Amino acid sequence: MQVDPHTPVVVGVGQFTERIGTTDYRGMSSVDLATEAVRAALADTGADVTAVARSIEVFAGLRQFEICTPFDDPFLGASDNYVRSVAQRVGANPVRAILEPIGGNGPQKLMTEFAAAIAAGDHEVVLILGSENGSTLKTFADRDHKPDHGETVGGQLEDRGFGFEQYMSEYTATHGLTGAPVQYGLLDNARRARLGLDVGDYRRRMAELFAPFSKVAAKNPFSSSPVERSVDEIETVTDENRMICDPYPRLLVARDTVNQGAAALVMSVAAARRLGVPEEKWVFLRGHADQTEQDLLDRADLSVSHAAKQAVSEALRGAGIGIDDVATFDLYSCFPFPVFAVCDEFGLADDDPRGLTLTGGLPYFGGPGNSYSLHGIAETVAEMRERPGTFGLVGANGGVMSKYSAGVYSTAPADWEPDRGKALQGNIAALPKVPVTRTADGLGTIETYSVRYDWPVTTGVIIGRLAADGSRFMALTEDDDLVALMTGGDPLGAAITVTSTEDGVNRATLA
Known part of the structure; x- marks a missing residue:
């Protein structure tokens, strides 16, 4: 291949899944799970595993849920340096060990960051x-x-911090936004309002979106729940498919009780x-971009994602293709909204024949915290090798649609193409903001x-508008009628x- 020798290529990917209920289930630690994935990625290169491991200069790790806040110590204990614990187990001694903040955009963000560093000559592997x-934690x-x-x-260890403060404030946390389901429930119901659909019709559409995901998960050997689900099964509320947070029954929510690990080697x-x-192992990151959305309550339209639109658009531009040229997708799918947000912006049908996931999606393949899209990258790299010259898009989402990172992969060679993410970020910064009233009455x-x-x-949990001035507020209600x-x-x-109220919570009742 005639490309600049500094051009980054993904050369090895690995995944590992331990399913509860199987005879060989061990209840592995985060370090053990990552180690298995890294060993698989090293073997996947087709080169001398020992030599490759010793050549790795940087180990960049994604933060696990058990160490994602400073408030509680992991009750099973944890490594004081997760990244170097894994490195030691595979015979590596990197110059840099990095622990990324929380956010599901992290895998693609790190891939773009270090591919750029390799292209600049700062690192090689x-x-x-x-x-x-x-x-394990639940068991x-x-x-x-x-x-x-x-x-x-x-x-x-370069610990980049927890990062949760980017996704919530004291005001939103006080009003119930302490977990992902309720946060995304607000977004999906805002989208339902924009489309003018009733509750039943929208739940049906969410189930129709995700049923094909479960079909992919059923065939994926790394899936945590390899079971194909029907539309009726996903939308119907039962004891097994109980409501988690409106509008989501359990089968529309990311499955976080998983033991999974993933790794990708770029050089x-x-x-x-x-x-x-x-060379048949080489896959190029042909397009890429990272974008950050406005804070949740500032957004004029809660039913769209400017960050997702701009990140995907820029990744496609860098690759020199359009959305119709993409052969495979793996769109972040913790809930329906992140998938809908991309489909809405790019005219993708819910039942696009190309499919919208390669893993099977977070509710069925599994939602391994911040590292899910590393599995999406691994599946995309494997698929690109099987379909040389085609293009695969990975969309990775963090927070409350707060950060979006996109990558386009292909075996088709090209020199490294910088993205315009920083310049494009100004478009989002310039968007109008909604005034927010924190102490709301009337x-x-x-x-x-x-x-x-x-x-x-x-x-x-309510996001509302005051009649007096149109400002936005949050409120909670336990009022029977409401x-x-x-x-x-x-x-x-x-x-x-x-x-x-004096405790800082706005309370709502039917007018």
């Missing part, structure tokens, strides 16, 4: 790794005898040649909503009375 041991939560996953390895063309990686209407069923009392409307009717646009 970089490994990106991630894992999640949610299944041993109520047991007296627990494994000890603590270990001390020390060494350099310069020169290093790939020196280490003997066959008449208002419901702009969008969700319902939390996981609290002791079923509670409505909760009944929110759980059994359609409260969009309903008139409410909101009252501020």
